[in-house]
Amino acid sequence: MNVLQALNGSLHACMAESERVYFLGEDILDPYGGAFKVAQGLSTAYPDRVITTPVSEAGIVGLGIGMALRGLNVVVEIMFGDFIALAADQIINHAAKLRWMSEDKVRIPLVIRTPMGGGRGYGPTHSQTLEKHFLGVPGLRVLAVTTIDDPGSLLKHAILEDNDPILFIEHKLLYTKALQPLNETSEFNLEKSGERYPVYRLKVAGSPPPTLTITAYGYMAELACQALQRLAFEYEVFADLVVPTQISPFDHHLLLESLAHTNRLLTVEEGSHTHGWGAEVLARVVEALGPRLQAKRVAALDMPIPTSGPLEKTVIPDVEGIIQAAREMIS
Amino acid sequence: MNVLQALNGSLHACMAESERVYFLGEDILDPYGGAFKVAQGLSTAYPDRVITTPVSEAGIVGLGIGMALRGLNVVVEIMFGDFIALAADQIINHAAKLRWMSEDKVRIPLVIRTPMGGGRGYGPTHSQTLEKHFLGVPGLRVLAVTTIDDPGSLLKHAILEDNDPILFIEHKLLYTKALQPLNETSEFNLEKSGERYPVYRLKVAGSPPPTLTITAYGYMAELACQALQRLAFEYEVFADLVVPTQISPFDHHLLLESLAHTNRLLTVEEGSHTHGWGAEVLARVVEALGPRLQAKRVAALDMPIPTSGPLEKTVIPDVEGIIQAAREMIS
Amino acid sequence: MTLESPPDDVTLYRQMLRIRRFEEKVLASFSSGIFYGTTHTYIGQEADAVGVLACHEEGDIVVSNHRCHGHFLAYGGSMHALAAELMGRATGVTGGRGGSQHVQWKDFYANGILGGTVPLAVGMALAEKSLNTGRVVFAFMGDGTLGEGVVYESLNMASLWSLPVLFVLENNRYAQTTPIQLHLAGEISDRFQAFAIPVAEAETVDVIEVFKLAQEAVVKVRTGEGPQALVLHTYRYGPHSKGDDTRDPEEVLKYRKRDPLQLQANRIDPDLCKRVEVEVETEVDEAFQRAQNDPLADPASLTLPLDPTP
C-alpha cells in the first residue's frame, strides 16, 4: 500500500463511519478525483457530501469553517499547497481563533489537506513548501504525512477525533511511496510515542549508540531514512532519526531524550532555510538543554523553486546534502 | 519629535523628492490621514499621487506590485497589520518572486507599511504581531521601526533606495514615543552598524562588561531598553541590547560579536512564542557558536490577544517579564 | 409558511431605542476610560437590525461584523453582557476576550475582519441545508465590505448551491471615512445580481418597511428558493468609531432629520413612548452599572487555543 492509497482509504473510511464528514475541494469529482487523486471514488460513494467548488481557496476554507462551526467534520482540499496563502486570513484570523474567542463554546473540526513540495518541475508557484508560514499560529495544528506507520490513521484521527482546525500537509512525492509499517521493517528499529499524532524514533537496526540526532518530517523523513542507512554503512556515523507527525505545536520530548545522549542536532526540511520549522526545533532544544548543543539545519536555499531540473535539484535538499551536513557535525 | 512625526515627515520628504512615489491605502485622505495618521497631509500636498482605496487588502497590495513593476516607488498602507494575512498570496507568490522569476529583469520597489501590536485593547483581530508569518519569505525584506536613531530615514531608504519589496512594521504604541537620537542619549552607549537598515547595540552608559546579550526589535526594543536600565541599577545584571531594524533576512553579525563575550542570549518579541522571530535568531546563533550558548525567548503566550486589560497584559510580554527572564539566565 | 405580520409598534420602538440608548451611553462613557479598545456604534441604523431580525426564528444564525452591537441586541443578546464585554469584565459575552467587535453567543457570530465572516456565513448555510434544519443565516455587511474579494467567492457559492442565506447589505454610504463614490464602482444591487442572487432594495429608515422586505426575502430563503439579498440604504449618525467623523455636518443633519426612532415614535401614543423611554433608560443604566460592578476578567481564566499534546 502506498501513501495515496492509505489517505484515500482513510477518507472513504471516515465518510463511511460518520455522516457528518463533508469533503470540499476543486476538481474533486470522479472520475478525476482531485489533481492528485486523493479524493478518488468519494464523490461516487457519497455524492451529497462531496462538493466540488469554484476556484476560491479563501472562500472554501471559510465555508469549511462555517460548516465546522455548525458541527460538521469538514475536509477541505487545497489543490496545491502554494495556494494556501490565499486562505491565510481564514486560517489565522478565523479558524484558529474562533474556539478561543468563544471561550471554547464553539469548535472547528476542520482539516485542510494540501500537497506541498517540489521535485516535479512545477515551478515557483506549484512546488513550494509553505507550511512554515503557518507554524506557530495559536489555535492551529499542523500535521505532516510520512510513509512511516499509518498515514491513513493520522488523517482519520484528524478528521474524526479532533475538534480543532488542522492543516494537513502531504508531500507530492510521497503519494506513490510504499508505506513502512511499524512492525515490518527490518532495516530500522522503530519506536512510537503518542497515539493520535505520533512521534517516531528510528535507528538503523543493530547499530551502536547514536552520536547524532536527526529530525525531519514529511518527504524529508524519507530522505533522512536513506541518509541514516548510508551514514551507518558508508561512514560509520550512527544517528537517531526523530520524525514528528505533528509539526506545530511541536512536542520535543522524544527529541530531547535522544539528544541527552548525542548533544548534536541536525534538522532537515524542504522549506526554505530561514525561519523554517528547524528554527523552532533548534530554539526549543537550546532552551531546554543549555550550553551543550551543537546544531545545524538542512533546508532549501532561500529562493523560489525553479522549474528546470538541475536548478530545482540545487535548491531543494537531497540525501547527499543530509549526509554531508551530518558528517560535518561529527568531524 | 516622535515616531509618528518622523514617519510622516519622511513620507512627505519622499514624495517631494521623487515624483515616482505613490501612496495607496484605506482612509488615507485628509483630514483623516489614515487610521493612525501617518499619511496626514499627504493627500493635500500630492493629491494625484495619494490614492484612497476600497477595503481590499489583497487588491491594493497587488496594485502596488503592478505599479512597482512599471517603475513607480509605491507605498501601500495596510490599516492594521492583522489584515496582512489577506495579502499573503500577493506578498509571497507575487511581490517576493517576480524579480527572481524574471532573472532580475523586473524589480518591485514596493513598501507595505502596517501597524502591528497590542496594548490598546483592540482585541483578537486588531492587536496581533503577525510579521512572524512573513519572516523568511525568499525575496521579501521585513523592517521594523524603533525609537532609536531615525525611523524616518529607515522609511526613506526603503522607499527611495531599495528596489525590492519590503514589509515595514510599525508598532502602534511607538507612534507617540519620542525618538532617541543616536548622539543625544546619555543613558546608553549606542553603536550603529550598517547604513540603510542599521543594527544598533546599546548598553547602559558606564556599565561593566555585559554578561548577557538581549535582542529585540520594534516596541519590544523600547521595553528592553527599560529592562536594561533596571537590570543594571536594581539587579547589577549588565546586558548588551542588540536592535535590528531589518528583522528578515536577519544579519547576526553584531549579535555574534556581543555573544562572543556573554554566551547568553535572550530574545524578546511581541509575537506569539512558537515559531517567532526569536526562533530563527537562536537557531542561527547556535549554528554559529556551537555548544556553548545558553538561550531563552520572551514572547507573547501562544494564544490570541484578548481585549480586556488584565488579560491582554498577561498575554503580551512586559518589562517585568524581560527582567525576570534575564535574571533567570544569570542566576 | 406564511408571511407574518410585524411585531407591534411599541416592541419595535423599544428594540430600536434599546440600541440607541445603549450606543449613546457607550459613546458618552468612552472618555471616562471604562472601556478597553474601541467601538463602532449603530446609531441611525437601528431600523435595519430590528426590522430584519424581527424575522429571525429560534435557531437561525446571525453573522455580524465590527458594528455589531445593534445586531446583537436585536438578536436578543444581553445588554449587560455586552456592556461588560466592552468593559473587559469576566461577565462579558466572551469573558472580556473579544471586546466590542468579537461577540459570540448562541447562534450569533461577530468579527472584526471585514468580509472574512461572509464565507463562514455561507458555510453555515451549507451545513444547515445539508442537515435539513430549515434554519436561515442572516449575514450583515456594510457597503465598504463590498471591497473584499472573499465576499464574491461567497456569493458565488451561495448561489451555485442555492443556500439558505440572506445577505443584508447596510449601505450607510461610508466605509470608515471614505464616501461610497470613492470606494464602490457601479450599483450595489448589481454586485448580488451578478451572481444571480435576487435583491430587494430600499432607501428607508422605516423599521416596518424593513421588516416587510426582510420577511419576504426570508420566506423565500426558508422555503428553499436560495440566497436573497437585502440592500438597505441608511446612515449612521455617530462617528465611525469614536472621534473620527470627517463628514459634512450638514449631511449628517439632513439624515438625522429622518430618524428611524422618530418615525416609529410617531406611530405610538406619546405617553406610551415616554414610558418606554424611561424603561429603556433604566435598563441601560442598570446594565452599565451592573457591568461596572462586575469583576474584571481574571488572567487565570485564560486557556490555550489548542491542546498541544498529541
Place this chain on the structure above:
Amino acid sequence: MTLESPPDDVTLYRQMLRIRRFEEKVLASFSSGIFYGTTHTYIGQEADAVGVLACHEEGDIVVSNHRCHGHFLAYGGSMHALAAELMGRATGVTGGRGGSQHVQWKDFYANGILGGTVPLAVGMALAEKSLNTGRVVFAFMGDGTLGEGVVYESLNMASLWSLPVLFVLENNRYAQTTPIQLHLAGEISDRFQAFAIPVAEAETVDVIEVFKLAQEAVVKVRTGEGPQALVLHTYRYGPHSKGDDTRDPEEVLKYRKRDPLQLQANRIDPDLCKRVEVEVETEVDEAFQRAQNDPLADPASLTLPLDPTP
C-alpha cells in the same frame, strides 16, 4: 486614433497555426521526457490570443495566466525561447526558472496563481495612466478564474479610477475538469457590469470577429474611456494539462468542428495555406531542435532573490 483594419488573412492564419503546431508538438513530445513540469495547451483558443493581441501596440502590457503559450507567441515571444523554457534550458525565456506558466519577457507577464495577476494588471494600468503613456494593459483570464475574489477587488478599482485595462475573459467552459455550470453562478458578463465595466461578448472562434471586438474595446481603453471587458466563449481541444480530460468526447468533437484554423484557412488560397503550413512546421521543428541542443540551465546561474546585507 481610428479603428485599424485587421492584419491580413494569411498573417492571422500563420499566427494561429504557429500556436497550434507548437502546442501539438508540446503535447506529443511530453512523454519523451524532454520537459520539466507540466503544461496547459491553448489548442482551440488560438483566435482569442491572435485576434486580441493583433490590437496591441509596442509598449502595451500583456498579463497572462497558466495557459500562456498562445498569448506569448501572439505577443511576439520567441518560439525557441519558449520551447527552451519548457525544457529547462539556459536559453529559456527565464533561463529555466519559471517553466511553462511563469513567463516574463518585455511587457509580458504570466503566472500560475489564478487571479493573482489581475490586481497586478490593474496596478500596471494605474501606473501607465499616471505616467500618461497611452499604454493599454491586456489582462487574460479564464472562466474558472472568476472564482477568485481578488479579481473583483481589481475590477472595482479599475472601474473606480477609469484605468486603461482590457479584461479578456476566455470562457472555454471549464475550470480544469469542472464545467462552468458547477463553478459559476449567473452570467459572466454580469460579473463585469456589476462594476460598471462595459462588456463586449461573442460566441466565436473567428479571429477576425475577435479582432474587431477587441479593437473597438481597445480604442475605448486607449482613449480614456476606462476599463472594458471582452468575453470570448471558446473551447479548448486538448486536455486541461496533459492526460486529464474527463469531458464527453462527443462534446469535444462538436467544438472541434468549428475550428478557428479551418475557418481562417477557408479565407485563404489553399496553395498559400499549404506553404504556410510547411513554413510553420519547419519553424516549430527548428525551435524544438535548437532548444534541445541548448545547454541545460546551470545551477551556477542561480541568484538570491534579495540582497541580504543591509
